Amino acid sequence: MRRTILAGLVAIALSRGAFAAAQLPLPPITIEMMQADLAARSGSDTVYFAGSSHGIDAAGQATLTAQATWLLAHPEVRARIEGHADERTPRDYALAIGERRASAVRDFLVLQGVPDAQLTIISWGKERPAVAGTSEMALALNRRVSTVLMR
Amino acid sequence: MLGWKFKACTVMLAGLVPNAALAQVTPVTVVAVPQLSTPDNVATSAGDTGLLARYVADVITSDLRSSRELMPIGPQNARVYSYPEATAPSFTQWRTTGAKALVTGFVQARSDGRITIACYLHDIPGAREIARKGFVVAPGEWRRAAHRCSDAVYEKLAGRPGSFDTRIAYVAESGSKNARVKRIALMDSDGTSHRYLSSGDNTVLTPRLSPGGQYLAYVSYAGGQPHVRLIDLESNEDRPLLPGNAMSFAPRFSADGKRMLFAMADGGNTDVYAANTDGTALLRLTTSPGIDTAPSFSPDGSKIVFESDRSGTEQLYVMNADGSDPRRLSFGGARYASPSWSPDGERIAFTRIAGDGLRIGVIAPSGSDERILTTGPQDEGPSWAASSRDVLFQRSDAFGRTVLSVVSVDGGNPRSIVTPQDGSDPDWSTGAK
Numbered sequence: 001m002r003r004t005i006l007a008g009l010v011a012i013a014l015s016r017g018a019f020a021a022a023q024l025p026l027p028p029i030t031i032e033m034m035q036a037d038l039a040a041r042s043g044s045d046t047v048y049f050a051g052s053s054h055g056i057d058a059a060g061q062a063t064l065t066a067q068a069t070w071l072l073a074h075p076e077v078r079a080r081i082e083g084h085a086d087e088r089t090p091r092d093y094a095l096a097i098g099e100r101r102a103s104a105v106r107d108f109l110v111l112q113g114v115p116d117a118q119l120t121i122i123s124w125g126k127e128r129p130a131v132a133g134t135s136e137m138a139l140a141l142n143r144r145v146s147t148v149l150m151r
Numbered sequence: 152m153l154g155w156k157f158k159a160c161t162v163m164l165a166g167l168v169p170n171a172a173l174a175q176v177t178p179v180t181v182v183a184v185p186q187l188s189t190p191d192n193v194a195t196s197a198g199d200t201g202l203l204a205r206y207v208a209d210v211i212t213s214d215l216r217s218s219r220e221l222m223p224i225g226p227q228n229a230r231v232y233s234y235p236e237a238t239a240p241s242f243t244q245w246r247t248t249g250a251k252a253l254v255t256g257f258v259q260a261r262s263d264g265r266i267t268i269a270c271y272l273h274d275i276p277g278a279r280e281i282a283r284k285g286f287v288v289a290p291g292e293w294r295r296a297a298h299r300c301s302d303a304v305y306e307k308l309a310g311r312p313g314s315f316d317t318r319i320a321y322v323a324e325s326g327s328k329n330a331r332v333k334r335i336a337l338m339d340s341d342g343t344s345h346r347y348l349s350s351g352d353n354t355v356l357t358p359r360l361s362p363g364g365q366y367l368a369y370v371s372y373a374g375g376q377p378h379v380r381l382i383d384l385e386s387n388e389d390r391p392l393l394p395g396n397a398m399s400f401a402p403r404f405s406a407d408g409k410r411m412l413f414a415m416a417d418g419g420n421t422d423v424y425a426a427n428t429d430g431t432a433l434l435r436l437t438t439s440p441g442i443d444t445a446p447s448f449s450p451d452g453s454k455i456v457f458e459s460d461r462s463g464t465e466q467l468y469v470m471n472a473d474g475s476d477p478r479r480l481s482f483g484g485a486r487y488a489s490p491s492w493s494p495d496g497e498r499i500a501f502t503r504i505a506g507d508g509l510r511i512g513v514i515a516p517s518g519s520d521e522r523i524l525t526t527g528p529q530d531e532g533p534s535w536a537a538s539s540r541d542v543l544f545q546r547s548d549a550f551g552r553t554v555l556s557v558v559s560v561d562g563g564n565p566r567s568i569v570t571p572q573d574g575s576d577p578d579w580s581t582g583a584k
Binding site for chain 2: 054088092093095100103104122123125128129130134
């Protein structure tokens with residue numbers, strides 16, 4: 001365990017040193033690059049929900065805790081918390097439950113210290129499925145909240 | 152003599168309905184619809200009056216054929232009667248057709264460039280006129296006059312308002328499922344006069360026509376947050392219902408068209424609100440910490456049915472129009488959503504969600520007589536015909552295609568309504584357009 005952490009620290013130090021030594025102009029950092037960085041460091045930019053619930057399970061809490069750390073390290077980046085429902089949810093209820101899930105994630109991030117002003121929420125209802133179809137797998141992958149970074 | 156071979160005056164539909172267990176037996180009245188007459192075959196901007204006389208009869212035949220209660224015998228085999236016979240038919244001749252009712256009429260050119268379209272409904276066994284309608288319209292408006300003749304015939308013979316001179320608003324869909332382009336579309340209920348009211352730049356949902364047909368309420372993502380907007384179909388003005396940036400959705404008009412019900416979400420809590428159509432007199436009607444959405448007025452405006460998960464799962468509730476005395480309506484061991492109160496007040500249509508998918512059903516406002524009308528697995532968003540006999544809804548198939556369908560409250564197989572693209576969120580206007 002300790003060896004892994006040490007190795008990680010060495011790697012970060014080396015990479016920073018390499019940048020400094022080369023003195024190359026940094027490539028412009030796009031919002032897509034930051035989004036990929038958030039997803040890589042947090043495990044995912046998305047958390048998933050069971051049934052009609054808006055409760056965040058242990059895996060989701062771990063992901064969001066890491067996302068909060070990332071957001072606190074990048075106070076200049078705003079995030080839009082986008083809530084979704086699955087296709088088996090009628091239209092109006094899907095909009096409401098997407099908002100409730102997004103609010104639950106926003107509240108969790110704020111409890112971790114992320115400034116409220118850094119976050120906005122939106123519900124997409126069932127208008128933007130991640131996966132097409134109505135298989136149990138597709139439904140589960142569409143009951144989600146994504147943290148989408150914005151400049 | 153007349154060319155019709157049809158003999159029976161009443162046909163029982165039961166044998167034709169596949170789902171006979173659900174279907175009630177509906178007696179069918181045979182109606183003769185020969186070509187209308189014209190006193191003088193005059194050219195108009197929409198064609199000769201003799202040709203329009205045939206078109207009007209074709210439209211009336213087509214309209215009546217889509218009803219359960221009436222069986223029209225169209226103009227194709229009938230002789231053309233003379234102009235004076237429109238008001239004084241030869242009943243002894245018509246009696247031999249076996250038809251119970253007869254629609255006659257005429258199309259006449261006027262000196263001002265418009266045309267007169269008149270239609271008369273006769274009771275053949277009783278040998279008397281029982282209804283009449285007359286319209287002076289631009290020649291290009293002949294189709295609408297024909298629909299209104301159909302409405303008059305249907306109302307007299309079936310005892311309920313017709314829905315032929317009505318429109319259907321819906322969402323036209325194209326593109327892949329995760330980047331769907333959605334546009335508000337409007338058409339006459341027979342599929343003609345189709346037009347788009349939004350460009351597809353913003354996701355739009357749930358169009359609802361006002362009872363008089365002047366306004367269309369819908370949900371738009373324009374500006375980011377989904378919110379209720381209103382289009383004035385006469386001036387084409389398009390404005391948000393409320394000021395500010397709140398998330399609002401699920402709009403529905405009151406029967407008098409003056410008030411709107413909708414849902415507003417904030418901080419994970421969705422509640423039902425009412426406001427005037429100009430956004431004033433905003434009133435919050437529910438206060439539960441759960442989701443309260445999808446409100447629909449009773450036709451007399453005294454009650455509201457809505458959907459709530461205050462019990463843990465989505466269920467239907469009925470409350471007074473001021474929000475007092477909510478009581479649960481659905482106890483069918485499933486989830487219930489998107490309720491819609493019928494124009495005659497007798498039933499509430501809903502979407503039922505269970506392990507086998509989403510289906511359309513109806514229930515009495517007392518909570519009794521629940522019936523499931525469709526087989527699913529992805530049927531949702533019921534909207535009533537003016538007759539309160541048919542329910543329009545959206546059906547998605549296994550390939551993800553979404554079509555508009557109509558099912559009778561008596562059961563039976565739904566019929567599809569053809570649209571140029573996939574269609575969802577249908578709404579059937581209930582008043583004159």
